[in-house]
Amino acid sequence: MTTQHTWTVAEMDVYVQQDGHSEVVFNVHWTCLGQNEEFFDSAYGVCAVPLPTSSFTPYANLTQDQVLGWIWINGVDKAVTEAAVETQIQAKINPVVETPPLPWSP
Numbered sequence: 001m002t003t004q005h006t007w008t009v010a011e012m013d014v015y016v017q018q019d020g021h022s023e024v025v026f027n028v029h030w031t032c033l034g035q036n037e038e039f040f041d042s043a044y045g046v047c048a049v050p051l052p053t054s055s056f057t058p059y060a061n062l063t064q065d066q067v068l069g070w071i072w073i074n075g076v077d078k079a080v081t082e083a084a085v086e087t088q089i090q091a092k093i094n095p096v097v098e099t100p101p102l103p104w105s106p
Helices: 064-073 078-093
Strands: 004-018 021-036 039-048
Touching: 004 064, 004 078, 021 064, 021 078, 039 078
Parallel strands: none
Antiparallel strands: 004 021, 021 039
16 A cells, blocks of 8 residues: 655744734644554654745635645755655564564563
């Protein structure tokens, strides 16, 4: 089965007031969850986004898709992140390291 990736915005840090605007986002906390049948793993990060210079969307009108777009153009490599999550999932499906019980344990 193919791994399905789900990106979500966990929370956003805002300046209360900035350049005449309220609740101006400057940090986005994000998660990328990958799931392949019963195996899953995730990546979490924080991405700084530049302050608006031309258009401004009020905080209450932001969409998750819009904010995810911000992180992908400001340093979060979507393909690299999804590949890293996939590598973690594959390590669970086909482990190369394990910790067996001690041979003298009952």
